[in-house]
Amino acid sequence: MKKVFSRPKSLKPTPFRYCPGCGHSLVHRIIAEAVDQLKIRTRVIGIAPVGCAVFAYDYFNFDMLEAAHGRPPAAATALKRVMPEKIIFSYQGDGDLAAIGTSEIIHAANRGENLSVFFINNANYGMTGGQMAPTTIHGQRTTTTPSGRDAKTSGYPLRVSELLATIEGVSFVERVSVDSYKNLMRAKRAVTTAFLNQIDCKGFSFVEILSPCPTNWGMTPQKALQWLREALIPVYPLGIIKGKKCN
Amino acid sequence: MAKKKMLLMKGNEALAEAAIQAGCRFYAGYPITPQNEIPEYLSKRMPEAKGVFIQAESEIASINMVYGASAAGVRAMTSSSGPGISLKQETISFLAGAELPAVIINIQRGGPGLGNITASQADYFQAVKGGGHGDYKCIVFSPFNVQEMWDLTMRAFDKADAYRMPVIILGDGVVGQMMEPFHPTKYVRPGLPEKDWILDGCRGREPRVIRTLFVGSGELEKQNILLQKKYVLIRKKEVMFDAYDIEDAELVVVAFGIAARIALSAVKELRRKGKKVGLFRPVTLFPFPEKQIADIADRKKRFIVVEMNAGQMVEDVRLAVNGKADVLFYGRPGGAVFNPEELYRKIKAAYPRVAGTAG
Numbered sequence: 001m002k003k004v005f006s007r008p009k010s011l012k013p014t015p016f017r018y019c020p021g022c023g024h025s026l027v028h029r030i031i032a033e034a035v036d037q038l039k040i041r042t043r044v045i046g047i048a049p050v051g052c053a054v055f056a057y058d059y060f061n062f063d064m065l066e067a068a069h070g071r072p073p074a075a076a077t078a079l080k081r082v083m084p085e086k087i088i089f090s091y092q093g094d095g096d097l098a099a100i101g102t103s104e105i106i107h108a109a110n111r112g113e114n115l116s117v118f119f120i121n122n123a124n125y126g127m128t129g130g131q132m133a134p135t136t137i138h139g140q141r142t143t144t145t146p147s148g149r150d151a152k153t154s155g156y157p158l159r160v161s162e163l164l165a166t167i168e169g170v171s172f173v174e175r176v177s178v179d180s181y182k183n184l185m186r187a188k189r190a191v192t193t194a195f196l197n198q199i200d201c202k203g204f205s206f207v208e209i210l211s212p213c214p215t216n217w218g219m220t221p222q223k224a225l226q227w228l229r230e231a232l233i234p235v236y237p238l239g240i241i242k243g244k245k246c247n
Numbered sequence: 248m249a250k251k252k253m254l255l256m257k258g259n260e261a262l263a264e265a266a267i268q269a270g271c272r273f274y275a276g277y278p279i280t281p282q283n284e285i286p287e288y289l290s291k292r293m294p295e296a297k298g299v300f301i302q303a304e305s306e307i308a309s310i311n312m313v314y315g316a317s318a319a320g321v322r323a324m325t326s327s328s329g330p331g332i333s334l335k336q337e338t339i340s341f342l343a344g345a346e347l348p349a350v351i352i353n354i355q356r357g358g359p360g361l362g363n364i365t366a367s368q369a370d371y372f373q374a375v376k377g378g379g380h381g382d383y384k385c386i387v388f389s390p391f392n393v394q395e396m397w398d399l400t401m402r403a404f405d406k407a408d409a410y411r412m413p414v415i416i417l418g419d420g421v422v423g424q425m426m427e428p429f430h431p432t433k434y435v436r437p438g439l440p441e442k443d444w445i446l447d448g449c450r451g452r453e454p455r456v457i458r459t460l461f462v463g464s465g466e467l468e469k470q471n472i473l474l475q476k477k478y479v480l481i482r483k484k485e486v487m488f489d490a491y492d493i494e495d496a497e498l499v500v501v502a503f504g505i506a507a508r509i510a511l512s513a514v515k516e517l518r519r520k521g522k523k524v525g526l527f528r529p530v531t532l533f534p535f536p537e538k539q540i541a542d543i544a545d546r547k548k549r550f551i552v553v554e555m556n557a558g559q560m561v562e563d564v565r566l567a568v569n570g571k572a573d574v575l576f577y578g579r580p581g582g583a584v585f586n587p588e589e590l591y592r593k594i595k596a597a598y599p600r601v602a603g604t605a606g
Contacts, residue, residue: 042450048458057456063446065318066458068341071311074303078315078323079446081299082273086448104311107304 008032010041012061021221023211024052026178027120028059030188031091035062038195044087045079047072049096052126056091070101073108076115087198089116094135095125098160105164112169112203116194119160119206122213123232130216134158137235142216157235161208165242171203172243175236177210179228183238189245196246205243210236254431258396259284259354259423261431262416263292265400266324268434271350272298273316273323275309277331280364281420282354285326306334310351314338317347318457320445322404326352328420329370330361332378339413340379343474344459346444348407350400351385352416354423357582365582366420366505371559374417375532382471384478386414386485387532389503390422394429399530401434406485408439410477417532419555421505421584481534488536492518493525498598499543500526501552501564505584510553512587513594522598532560537567544571551575551597553590555583 007013010032016025035041041062048056050069057064067075072090080088097105097119108115124142125131131144137157139148149157165173172194176187187209194205210232214224256264263285266274274293276286286302293300299316303309309325316323327335332353342349353374357367372378374387386406388399399416407414446455461467491511493499502510507528517524527543529536544550549572552561557580565574577593579585 043448045446045448054460057458060454062449062454064454064456064458065315065446066345066456066460067314068311068338071307071314071338074308074311075315075318077301077308078273078275078299078312079319081301082316082319082321083447103305104308107308 008036010035010061012059014058016059017055018052019215021212021214021224022052023122023178023209023213024120026184027118027187027209027211028056030184030191031089031118032060034188034192034195038192038199040087040195040199043085044089047076047088047090049090049092051093051096053091053093053120054127070096070099071104072096073101073104073113073115073117077108077111077113080113080115084114087116087195089118089195091118092120093126094119094121094123094133098134098158105160106167109164109167109204109206110169114198114201114203115205116198117204117206118191118194119208120211121208121236122211124213124216126213126216135160137231159236161206161241164206169204170206170242172197172205173208173241175208175210175238175241177228177233177238179210179212179225193246208236251430253428255426255428256393257284257424257426258393258418260288261393261429262352262396262400262418263288265397266350266404267292267296267298269322269401269404270434270436271322271324271404272296273313273321274298274325275301275303275312276325276327277303277306277309279328279331281356281423282326282328282352284423285352285354306331307338310335310338313349314342314345314347317342317349318446320442320447322348322408324350324352326354328354328356329358332370332373336379339385340381340383341459342413343379343383343385344381345457346411347457348411349413350403350407350416351413352418355417355419363582364420366555366584367582368419368504368506368554369556369559369580370417371532371554371556374415375535375563383474384481384533385412386410386481386534388414388416389530389532390416390418391504391508391528392422392429393425393427395530396422397429398432401432405437405439410481412477417504419505485531486534486536486539487530488539489528489530491526491528493527493543495523496525496548497523498525498594499548499550500524500594501529501540501550501560502526502554503529503532503560506553506555509585509587510590510594513590516587516591517594522595524594524598529560535563535567537563540564540567541569541571544568547572549573549575549597549599551577551594553585553593554578555585556580
């Protein structure tokens with residue numbers, strides 16, 4: 001009998017402890033599959049963020065570094081510069097990358113560091129219990145915007161992908177989502193492209209992944225996917241923003 | 248005997264070259280006075296040595312780059328001055344927690360806040376007592392001339408690797424900016440444990456993780472106890488100090504770094520005038536030479552601590568003396584530099600009036 005589906009070698013046989021319906025486990029899986037398919041598992045070093053995905057190192061079956069909140073792009077810069085033959089990626093959430101780490105991400109991009117960055121946008125701070133993130137959309141209720149985000153006091157949803165696409169050092173930016181099988185496959189192609197760009201020394205690649213957080217959105221997993229489609233995607237349109245797909 | 252080879256360099260440049268000689272192959276930093284000679288020198292020298300030099304976008308990015316390079320097993324360094332070192336504290340704590348070696352240079356300036364750019368010793372507490380969060384320590388070296396900027400920098404890299412921890416060189420603006428001849432001691436690499444913890448891809452081995460988060464029950468306490476054991480060992484093995492004329496001294500001056508250098512002139516002058524004065528100079532501020540100071544206190548000496556701050560190391564001297572002798576203090580806070588005559592007067596005034604009755 002032909003085996004058609006199995007656990008990627010790049011994932012440890014550890015059950016995911018993320019909340020039911022959380023997008024992190026899906027994103028971990030597509031990254032692991034891409035790493036397997038590109039046969040780079042023994043060359044990869046991933047950097048875990050501060051946030052729910054700090055535990056990424058419990059699941060990925062390759063070398064992992066945990067960095068301070070927002071600082072993975074700086075640590076990644078050094079790892080890549082001292083070991084140019086290795087494949088370095090950072091995995092960061094919207095608090096990590098779009099708030100406390102804006103300086104590090106912009107300048108790693110601006111130096112054109114040959115890195116792959118995976119940015120998980122779930123429009124809130126998940127691990128700390130659902131506070132407002134820079135990516136929280138207008139009117140979205142969080143534990144620190146109990147009446148919904150109001151631009152007058154809390155500003156606007158930050159479109160990091162569009163921002164980074166303006167930087168000369170950036171070679172590839174795509175926004176994807178994990179709300180459907182079709183979108184998940186697109187997300188995997190984007191992740192693969194980001195790795196291939198690094199292998200081909202094309203410079204900084206950035207994939208923003210819209211991901212559900214049912215627990216903190218206060219929704220069932222199914223409702224969360226619907227809200228992602230109906231409320232999040234209109235604010236954060238999917239597609240390639242800069243560069244070309246590799247495959 | 249052949250004449251010893253001497254070089255004439257600024258303290259900051261000597262430190263930078265010593266880092267290269269000691270095998271430092273990664274540097275990241277951000278401009279701040281009075282340490283700019285270090286990144287300027289390394290921007291040229293590091294590529295020659297086939298290492299990586301990065302002028303980072305911030306102090307925070309610099310230290311996190313050092314964190315990344317160190318995780319890859321490369322000898323890595325950053326340098327700054329007070330305000331910049333304050334910004335780096337978070338990741339100094341991470342380096343300690345993750346047990347990553349790193350060398351951090353603080354060419355101190357006056358504080359608090361922006362303060363000024365003259366020499367100061369007001370970052371003693373920050374370097375020795377932590378600065379960042381959590382129960383951790385850094386080995387702290389205090390060079391008092393350009394020769395020590397060279398020698399202690401080399402030693403800093405070895406100790407960082409030996410104990411897998413951040414090591415701080417607490418210099419100051421005077422020694423950093425001063426040019427004086429020194430002997431460029433050749434770097435000899437000591438026997439060090441193999442770096443079997445680095446992240447370089449899991450080819451032919453199990454994947455590795457470098458982390459500071461320990462959420463399992465009792466896991467963090469266990470990790471902290473391991474760190475404390477390391478600090479106990481360091482206290483036992485790594486103390487460095489210099490003592491001048493303390494055998495028969497009625498009054499012992501305790502000072503570190505540039506203050507000790509200035510105090511030494513005053514002490515020599517007092518000796519010429521027949522006063523039994525000695526100088527004790529901690530070279531490592533952590534580990535602090537507490538046993539040596541306690542031993543002197545047992546012999547009923549009187550101490551005067553002089554520092555270019557409002558009184559920081561004096562607290563550690565008092566802890567070591569533990570009430571067994573008088574501990575006086577003279578300090579100049581806010582970036583003011585002593586002159587030898589001033590210290591001559593202050594030390595003389597502290598001298599016990601009847602010899603043999605001190606304490």
